[in-house]
Amino acid sequence: MTHTKVLFILKKKKLYDTPYDGRAIHSGLFNSALFVNNMLNSIGIESNLVQVNDNNDIDREVTKYKPTHVIIEAIWVIPSKFEILHKLHPNVKWIIRLHSEMPFISNEGHAIEWAFNYDKIANHYNIILAPNTIKMYGDLKKVGIKNLVYLPNYYPVIENKRKILIKDHIDIGCFGAIRPMKNQLIQAVAAINFGNEINRTIYFHINSERIEKGDTALKNIRALFDNQSRHKLVEHKWYTHQEFKALISRMDLGLQVSFNETFNIVAADMVSEGVPVVGSDEIIWLNSLYKAKTTSSDDITKKLKRAYFLDIFNFQVLNKWGLSKTSKKAICNWRKYFQHW
Numbered sequence: 001m002t003h004t005k006v007l008f009i010l011k012k013k014k015l016y017d018t019p020y021d022g023r024a025i026h027s028g029l030f031n032s033a034l035f036v037n038n039m040l041n042s043i044g045i046e047s048n049l050v051q052v053n054d055n056n057d058i059d060r061e062v063t064k065y066k067p068t069h070v071i072i073e074a075i076w077v078i079p080s081k082f083e084i085l086h087k088l089h090p091n092v093k094w095i096i097r098l099h100s101e102m103p104f105i106s107n108e109g110h111a112i113e114w115a116f117n118y119d120k121i122a123n124h125y126n127i128i129l130a131p132n133t134i135k136m137y138g139d140l141k142k143v144g145i146k147n148l149v150y151l152p153n154y155y156p157v158i159e160n161k162r163k164i165l166i167k168d169h170i171d172i173g174c175f176g177a178i179r180p181m182k183n184q185l186i187q188a189v190a191a192i193n194f195g196n197e198i199n200r201t202i203y204f205h206i207n208s209e210r211i212e213k214g215d216t217a218l219k220n221i222r223a224l225f226d227n228q229s230r231h232k233l234v235e236h237k238w239y240t241h242q243e244f245k246a247l248i249s250r251m252d253l254g255l256q257v258s259f260n261e262t263f264n265i266v267a268a269d270m271v272s273e274g275v276p277v278v279g280s281d282e283i284i285w286l287n288s289l290y291k292a293k294t295t296s297s298d299d300i301t302k303k304l305k306r307a308y309f310l311d312i313f314n315f316q317v318l319n320k321w322g323l324s325k326t327s328k329k330a331i332c333n334w335r336k337y338f339q340h341w
Contacts (some may be wrong), residue, residue, distance in 0.1 A: 001045065003046070003068070004046065004068050004069065005046045005048075005066065005069070006037075006040055006045060006048070006067055006069045006070075006338075007047070007048055007049075007061065007067035007069070008033045008036070008037050008047070008049040008059060008073060009050055009052060009058060009070060009073065010029065010049070010050070010051045011051070011054065011073075011074070011076045012051045012053055013027050013240075019082075026240070028176070028177075028265050029074060029099060029179055030266060031265055032073075032153055032263065033073045033157055034198070035153070035154050036048075036334065037049045037152070039152065039331060039334070043334075043335060045156040045334075045338055051109050055078060058070075058077070058081070059084075059085065059088055059155060061335075062088075062089050063089075067092060068091070068092065069093045069094075070092055070093070070095065070108075071095045071097055071130075071210065072095065072097065072109065073097050073099070073269065074087075074094045074097065074098070074099050074100075075098065075108070075111050075114050077096070078119060079114055079117035081136055082118075082121060082125045082127060083121070084236075085125070086125040091126075092126065093128070094128070095128055095149075096124065096127065096128070096129050096130065096153070097131075097132060097151060098115075098119055098129060099132055099138060099262055100262065101133060101136045101139070101243060101260055101314050102135070102136070103181060103259065103260040103297075104122065104181055104260045107213065113341065115145060116145065118147075119145045119147050119289065121338075122147035123147070127147065128147045128148065128149050128341075129145065129148050129149075130148070130149050130150070131148065131150060131151075132150075132151060132152050133150075133262045134264070134283075137150045145275070149337055149341075150325060150333060151333060151334060151337060152263075152326070152330045152333055153263035153330060154327050154330040154331065155265065155323060155326075156327070157272065157323050157324045157327055158272060160273050160274055161323050162250075162274040162275060163249075163275055165250070165268075169200065169203050169232075169322045170195065170200050170201070170203070170252045170308070171205060171234075171250060171251045171252050171253075172191045172202055172253045172254070172304075173203050173247075173248060173253070174187050174191070174204060174205065174254075174255040174256070175205065175206065175236075175244070175248070175266050176256070176258075176266045177207065177210040177211070178206070178210065178212065178215075178217055179212045181210040181258060181259045182217075182258045183257055183259050183294055184206065184217055185217055186226070186294075186295070186300065188204055188207045188224055188233075189224070189297045190255075190292075190297040190298075190301045191231075191306060192204075192224070192231050193297060193301045194301045194304040194305060194308075195230070195231055197301065198305070198308075201230050201232070202231040203231075203234050204231065204233050205234045205235075206221065206227065206235055207235075207236050207237070207238055207252065208235040208236070208237075209236070209237040210238050210340065223327060225336045229243070241269075241280035244269065245269055245272065245273055247271040248270055248273075249253065251270070251275050251310060252275070252276075252308070253276055253277070253278070253304060253307055254266075254267065254270035254276065254278070255277070255278055255279075255300070256277060256278070256279040256280070257278060257279055257280045257300055258279070258294070259280070259294050260282055261279075261280070261283055263283075264279065264283045267279050267283055268323055271316065271319045271323050274309065275332050276307035276315075276316040276319075277290060277307070277316070278291075278292050278303040278307050279291060280292060280293075281322070282292050285320075285326040286322060287318035287319050287322055289315065290303060290307055290316075291303070
């Protein structure tokens with residue numbers, strides 16, 4: 001039986017997947033792939049992860065590592081490239097992993113066209129598409145894409161007890177790239193309302209360095225806080241993952257009430273750091289107590305109150321249980337896949 005060797009290949013993002021001041025500043029996509037890569041190694045499946053500049057670097061990395069399976073993280077390799085790659089590496093199985101669902105992918109001009117093109121050449125070149133959610137798997141199946149496998153995200157769940165600090169304000173983290181689908185503005189409104197209702201000053205924390213079609217959202221969030229006499233906006237750069245988790249550990253509450261998610265590593269990081277987090281129905285592993293309606297600032301405020309006042313009873317452990325259960329299922333999915341293909 002052939003020994004399984006997995007190679008994850010990511011395309012470098014100019015600002016976020018290259019060394020910066022001696023530090024490795026990575027995107028959420030990189031961290032997501034790294035978690036799965038490390039998990040596979042931990043269960044006895046040899047795996048490695050590399051970043052490349054473009055399509056033309058793939059052959060070099062495959063030749064060097066000699067994998068049985070190559071996982072292309074996200075849709076960035078032009079379909080015609082696989083004819084060349086298959087000739088060079090005829091025994092390699094190519095897995096194109098999708099990290100977006102339909103609402104988000106609708107903003108990516110070539111995504112659907114390329115997905116169909118991958119499917120048309122799949123049997124010739126050992127290609128399979130791997131959505132990371134059941135919902136996206138089902139949507140692609142409905143429209144006639146046949147060569148699919150469900151390979152979900154994994155998160156290494158280790159809960160750290162955060163220190164409760166005595167301070168005269170409440171820190172709320174609404175982190176992640178500024179994007180329209182992230183729904184940050186209404187969450188900012190809900191945070192301000194929450195502070196007013198419990199008579200506490202709110203420090204609303206965001207990452208303002210990474211903007212992906214979210215220029216107007218950031219402009220409106222800044223204007224919102226410019227017109228508040230009490231509550232403050234705190235803007236952060238993009239950190240290394242360890243630096244980011246250290247920042248999260250200083251938060252009192254987290255907000256991730258986004259319109260569309262396939263997993264939400266930021267919310268998982270908050271759970272890992274023991275921070276109560278309010279999200280939306282899109283985060284499948286989040287406990288229903290902490291899910292708010294995306295278009296209702298009143299409901300987000302209500303769930304913030306619940307998270308804040310239940311914190312003393314450690315109710316956020318429910319989110320840890322949900323995350324742990326999802327991650328255990330993910331291990332089973334990945335192990336089963338490599339046992340059969």
